[in-house]
Amino acid sequence: MVMGEALVTGAGQGIGRAIAHRLASDGYSVTVVDRDETTAKVVANDVDGRATVCDLSDSSAIEELVTSVRKLDVLVNNAGIFPPSPLKDLTAERFRHVMDVNAIAPLLLTQRLLPLLSDTNGSVVNVASMASKVAMPGAGAYSPSKAALVSLTKLCAVEFSHSGVRFNAVAPGGVLTEGTAQYTADPDRESRFNAVLPLGRRGSPEDIADVVSFFASPDSRYITGQVLYVDGGLSEATIPFLRAAQDGG
Numbered sequence: 001m002v003m004g005e006a007l008v009t010g011a012g013q014g015i016g017r018a019i020a021h022r023l024a025s026d027g028y029s030v031t032v033v034d035r036d037e038t039t040a041k042v043v044a045n046d047v048d049g050r051a052t053v054c055d056l057s058d059s060s061a062i063e064e065l066v067t068s069v070r071k072l073d074v075l076v077n078n079a080g081i082f083p084p085s086p087l088k089d090l091t092a093e094r095f096r097h098v099m100d101v102n103a104i105a106p107l108l109l110t111q112r113l114l115p116l117l118s119d120t121n122g123s124v125v126n127v128a129s130m131a132s133k134v135a136m137p138g139a140g141a142y143s144p145s146k147a148a149l150v151s152l153t154k155l156c157a158v159e160f161s162h163s164g165v166r167f168n169a170v171a172p173g174g175v176l177t178e179g180t181a182q183y184t185a186d187p188d189r190e191s192r193f194n195a196v197l198p199l200g201r202r203g204s205p206e207d208i209a210d211v212v213s214f215f216a217s218p219d220s221r222y223i224t225g226q227v228l229y230v231d232g233g234l235s236e237a238t239i240p241f242l243r244a245a246q247d248g249g
């Protein structure tokens with residue numbers, strides 16, 4: 001069954017790629033958006049979709065992207081960057097760059113694609129992060145940018161309520177992707193982490209994609225303005241992590 005048209009940003013790898021695969025298997029025709037042309041084309045080919053190269057930190061590139069879209073049922077704002085940066089060294093320029101990709105690009109895409117989404121009573125799914133709720137030291141503008149994205153999700157749900165479009169966010173915890181591989185390479189650290197995590201394992205991109213699929217589908221027809229933490233319980237496990245730290249891991 002053809003479900004309609006979906007556009008997924010940052011779909012060349014990691015969580016975005018899994019979302020593209022899941023929405024394609026749900027029956028959507030998927031536009032794979034990424035700044036990396038090679039990976040975007042591979043994924044588009046795999047899902048029988050379309051690749052569009054766009055650097056989402058560039059508002060004129062976003063303008064070009066939206067003019068190429070004719071019909072849209074599902075917009076997934078997944079692309080995000082998390083460059084490490086101690087707060088004391090964070091420049092306004094680097095702060096703005098993270099905000100551009102993680103929060104401003106989702107806003108611009110939503111604004112410009114809203115008429116098309118409204119025509120189909122569509123759904124916008126923003127990929128936020130557990131870091132929107134808990135401070136992530138060393139990640140610079142990342143937590144503020146994801147908090148902004150969560151706030152934007154709620155604001156859109158209310159301010160664009162008459163559009164017929166639903167707006168929700170999925171907030172992953174720790175997910176193994178190409179982007180996080182460098183932080184998860186040590187097996188001893190990983191097993192200590194998993195031992196304290198309520199669901200006992202780091203997330204997979206598919207764990208996130210399945211929930212995005214739910215928010216895209218009519219099964220979530222009465223949900224808007226919500227954030228679902230898909231984090232294996234990580235964001236609620238302060239006490240077990242504290243105890244592990246006190247006991248020396």
Ligand SMILES: NC(=O)c1ccc[n+]([C@@H]2O[C@H](COP(=O)([O-])OP(=O)(O)OC[C@H]3O[C@@H](n4cnc5c(N)ncnc54)[C@H](O)[C@@H]3O)[C@@H](O)[C@H]2O)c1
Nearest residue numbers: 010012013014015035055056079080129172174175177179
């Ligand atoms: N992996 C995790 O543990 C985790 C946890 C919480 C939230 N998230 C969020 O999930 C999303 C995906 O994370 P991931 O781990 O799959 O990341 P990743 O780094 O593996 O993949 C991100 C993709 O986005 C693309 N991208 C980055 N900047 C772009 C830009 N300016 N324009 C266009 N494309 C761009 C990259 O080319 C890449 O294909 C991000 O928003 C991230 O913040 C991830």
